[in-house]
Amino acid sequence: MTEPLKVGVAGLGTVGASVVRVLKQKADAIAARAGRPIVVTAVSARDRGRNRGLDLDGVAWHMDPAQLARSKDVDVVVELIGGAEGAARACVETAIEFKRPVVTANKALLARHGVSIARSAEEADVPVGFEAAVAGGVPVIKTLREGLAGNDVTRVIGILNGTCNYILTRMEHDRIGFAECLSDAQKLGYAEADPTFDVGGFDAAHKLALLTSLAFGTETDVDGIYVEGITSITPFDLEMAEELGYRVKLLGVTTRTSGGIEQRVHLAMLPRDSAIARVDGVTNAVEIDADVVGALVLAGPGAGGDATASAVIADIVDIARGVKTPVFGVPAAKLAHPKRAPMGTHEGGYYIRLSVLDRPGAAAAIATRMAEQRISLRSIVQRGREPNFDRPSVEPVAVVLITYATNEAALRAALDAIEADGHIDGVPQVIRIEKR
Incomplete structure (x- = not known):
């Protein structure tokens, strides 16, 4: 019998708990697709006493995520802690040091340290999967990195933050102000208690940095992104947009221009009948413009435990199959230093x-x-x-x-x-x- 792939999950929040649950519930189907069983053998989280509705009998518990990454009972490390520094970074770097493949949903970590992580992973000869880092369950990373290998991409544009899209949709449909709509989003769990990272555009910027690197073969450059949030929007602006034939969305846009790569996150008006403009609620959508395939639109749930877990598990299955692709589609040494197009x-x-x-x-x-x-x-x-x-x-x-x-x-x-x-x-x- 083929040896099982032993998975360690660092972070048991909404996504981590869903990953553990789905891997167990769908074990037979996933094993058939992966060519070998996949089992969770270790987990790490700060609060061991919290009831997550999971059966963790026989699963090793590590308080330190880096200790989990060093464990001999783990073949693949899944990092779902979040944040560009601290425990998340230590977990990923330790896993690579010990030559263990990594799967992560951490857009902030990769936007800031993705190039160094890619170099280390290549030296260790281990893959790093991050499908879940952008657009939740929508397979945009695999599309850019593998599905469009025969294309030259000219532009990527997308709704990359479900919280902002929910707020804008509610404001437009219900004619209510930003503050009231944000409060509703917090009550429903769509927005954090401190929503700055989302409504300020920074979450979308981290995701855009990854898409830019994949689309244009450049090093990640999150500091080169022009960022505006949605806090200035009013119902009047949305009414005027409707009257003029537009809808307003928070967009992440990256474009190759004659003056360099233009990266920007901001409110934008789109023609009402365009594909991206029709996307409502917490849904994410990405349009990729390429020379051979033309315009390709991907849309679906951009957040949530099961949707994001779906992307995480897809990366784990690739590792089980022996699939190994450069982190950003080309070897790290071939990633170009991006030339910024001034805003x-x-x-x-x-x-x-x-x-x-x-x-x-x-x-x-x-x-x-x-x-x-x-x-x-x-x-x-x-x-x-x-x-x-x-x-x-x-x-x-x-x-x-x-x-x-x-x-x-x-x-x-x-x-x-x-x-x-x-x-x-x-x-x-x-x-x-x-x-x-």
Whole structure:
């Protein structure tokens, strides 16, 4: 009989518990696909007394994840602790040092240390699987790393954070504000008590760093990503987007340009009938544009115990089969140092919402500042009362500008000048209009 593959799981949160449960419940089917039995022989977690609904009889318990990684009773180490440093990093690095294959869902660790981990894994001749690190149960890593090997990828665009997509969907459909919707998301377990990592765009940025490396064969460069979150969005912006034929999503976008690789995470308007725009709720979606296959869209559950466990188990099965692929699709020594395209060179259309003070000459001054930067306006929409120049109101009026294609540097220069003129109240809302 073929010897079983012995798995050690470090981290027994929602995902870790699901991995242990599914491996046991579907043991026969998984063994048939893997060509050998797969059994959990060791686990590690901080709270041994917590009831996780798991049968861990006969399974070794390690308080220290690095100790689990050194255990002779473990063939494969599954790291589900999370975080770029500390116990998670020590667990992965120890496993590789002891020549044990690694499976991880840790996007922060790989975004920060993926290149050094890839080098170490190659020297130790062990694979590192991380399908679960991006888009949960959606097989986007395998698609980029293996399925599109005969393609040159030009752009990857995606909804990479289910929390943000849920909030935007609820705000749009139920006409409620950001704060109320975030509170609901926290009650439902879609958002953490401190939601900054999600709503600030940082979770999506870590995932985008991995997609960029896979798409373009470059070293991970999370610090080169332009990041904005979703906290500035209002129901008014979503209503205007609908009126103009768009939907608003938090997108991660990586594009190869003549000036380098452009990586950005921010709110964007997409045509309502585009594939990504139609994705609602906690679902993730990724569109890959490539020269041979064209546009490929993958969508599905981006989080949750079972969905993420599905991706983790797929990587374990690959290891059981003896599949060994370079971490980022090419040997670490061949990963190019990325040339960053400055955000100021980004070109596209823009939605701009201004709170314009009701005073003579304000509108003309705004138009002049745009013209000075050679920005052409496709439309100007005013919402609210008509201005009364005989008795101006102290209340500002919402004015929305839609531009033709321009570059980010020109737009920012125009907005800086408009703010300096003193004709607007507050900070302008800027949402980029993404090409289909």
